[in-house]
Amino acid sequence: MEELGKLVVIDQGHVGLPLSMRAAEVGWRVVGLDVDEHRVARLATGESCVDDVSDDQLRDALDGGRYRPTASYTGAEGFDVAVVTVPTSPREGTPGLTAVTEAARGLAPYLRAGATVILESTTYPGTTEELFGPTLEAGSRLVAGRDFRLGYSPERLDPGNRTWRLANTPKVVSGVDRASLAAVQGFFDTIAARTVPVSSTRAAEFAKLVEGAFRQVNIALVNELAMVAGELGVDVWEAIDAAATKPYGFMRFTPGPGVGGHWLPLDPSGPPWQTGRGAGRSPRFLELARDINDQMPEYVVRRAGQLLNDRGRPVRGSRVLLLGLSYKKNTGDVGESPAVRIATLLARLGADVRAADPHVDPAQVCAPVRLVELDEAELAAADLVVVLVDHDLFPRGLVSRFARAVLDTRRWLPPGPAVPAQRRAPDAESLIVPASAWVESL
Template identity: 40%
Template sequence: MRSSTTDGLETVSQELAAQFARITARDYQIGIIGLGYVGIPLALTACKSGFKVVGFDIDAKRVAQINRGESFIKHIPTEALAEALKEERFRATTDFDQLREVDAIIIAVPTPLTKHREPDLSYVESTAHAIAPRLRKGHLVVLESTTWPGTTDEVMRPIFEATGLKSGTDFYLAFSPEREDPGNPDFGTSTIPKVVGGDGTDALALANAVYSALVVKTVPVSSSATAEAVKLTENIFRAVNIALVNELKVIYGKMGIDVWEVIDAAKTKPFGFMPFYPGPGLGGHCIPIDPFYLTWKAREFDVTARFIELAGQINTAMPHWVVDRVAEALDRRQGRGLSSARVLVVGIAYKKNIEDTRESPALKLIELLEERGATADYHDPYVPELPRTRKHGNLAGRTSVPLTTDNIASYDAVLIATDHDAVDYRALAEAARLVVDTRNACAKAGLGGDKIVKA
């Protein structure tokens, strides 16, 4: 029987009234699986909102580090983590049996691509199988990992319902895409509106009630598949527009026109234009990956996502184009080939002022340079040592080169791949023999000259 309402949604069952009351009273425990760039900020946001949180991860070293109050994410201060631990609102564990103790289970695990650029849901599926034997009546399970529309209903629900429990009756299933932007000084987890879709009205109402207690605003949608599509649309929009300006960079470069000057002038139009900027390729866990989740799913419906796939091809080709520009610049300005050159890549993180190297195009740049015979080192003030990654495991363990005048001068070329604010670009340009700049960092610092080449 339906009687109560919550946050303007349709009426919800009386059986949920107790859960809503506990959420309001903060007598409601949240479990978060996956303690990374999404899970940790979400956990701390929930703690600040008055909830107790249990974090789950299969990485025992990471769990131990978190429980010591040590943050491994630059924009998450150690003080915030230590405070949550001290107040006994947060703890991390590798013991998934403790899932039985929490009321809501939020999943924030990776959704990468296979080597054939197809969705890899192995982390999502293994997490669902870990939850299933601990699933109990009343549990709310929310997937936040970006995926193709239909994953929550077609992949998650069958695993859970194989236990004999029924979605919408015994437990509640929802999808709410993460919207983290690591290092963004203007928006954090609590200040970004949260899209919420559920498997039925009750699941939507319960998930919406939980997130309404955490973030500034929720945006309920009609289904989990719609919520999944929202996240893909957001990232495809960015990927396509970045591909556009990357292609314009190539075209205008041939014409002797500076694409950055063009964009800066175009953005003065107060309507009908949104600035996007070119670069050496796409990085981060979302934009280089998410569009391919939709192109893969579209094939099931006999649809070819030509526009999206073309954008992917353009962005994927950018590191190759940049390395060609390095080779060309060395040949024209120094009369030497790339195969005998020493190149320093400045900035290894996928974007400025963070330590995140996931899908960073700088890693691909190093590999391409070395494939063509060059010697490549890197400098990054936020990444003292390269971590092991799925695609670039051969680079793991390399360390950042100090950015001294003598070191800079010893390289035939400096390739700016990420424009960290902590780098002194004037000193860099003065000491370098040749600078190939993919981020317009030198121009922003008021620098020009024949030895600075934009790419």
């Protein structure tokens, strides 16, 4: 395979590692840089740290000499292309652009004339030209556009999505000038099946804002409709499915326990940040959507309390088993996960909270919840099972056979009485599922 050049990817997280692997696969000599030395050491032994990259894929790249992880910027020496994917989640209301600035400062001494630097992190419109570029220029004494190529390409990674991967998802690309756009597009043409050029880095940054806002608002809309339908005694899932038969002018979104992950709950491009950046108006729609989505964990806890109450049990002292702790199906990422908030709220009310999630690393969970194996005994001992994430690995049949009461936030099980009503655990003397077993949807 022809070698395409030297690529540095800063960092090696959910976005950076899959990009590094894909680039190595198509012929780039990749240096994967991350400040976390422990992570770098694990990667060097072939141990992946994200769901979307398997150990085998990582070992292939290492063994073929096409990938080298490092914690030192000296590894960037002589790079042709650098892609920065560092985290940008705000902390306490201020945008988390420290890592973006640090990455630019770290790269600058190794930036040569003719090289290309691309920012991919989710950020507010203007970051590439106002912050990232000037920091590179200050540290390198080179000028973006004239001496080196600079651009922005928003990340569209959807962790756990087996259909839409980096290779087949169209990639929006931009540059600070024509030559930069050509260089950024040229790089991503080697990675993705299709690139979509836009006229400026600001337009590309705004495209990411449009995509995120679209999801935030539509999720909030169905979540609010679910709460209203619940009050009216209407099955919102049935109504959504019926509405979705309209062949035009409708897109199906479903309710859930809230939003999580790296973009939707916290993003530096959204309020309150954007408001102060001269947009001239407050993005009320986004604020409202965020508020509604933020309320969902409290709503789920209230519904759980009602279900327990209906069965004559207070939340205090009840055993509640949560199915899923990650923010998203088929991933182990607990970043800003509403499930973690629900666990915390239930524990605060005095429930004995347990959670089963085959994808989640227990070391990543900071919540008063005990991670358990999902088996008959745990299901049968729980006063209430709450389905928060519909991982493909969860055994539907086992849950409907052994759970006594289920609050299902994903319409994973059919609502109503669970079947079969009476069943014995293999080694138990007594019937463990009473005839009143019940599944209720959000």
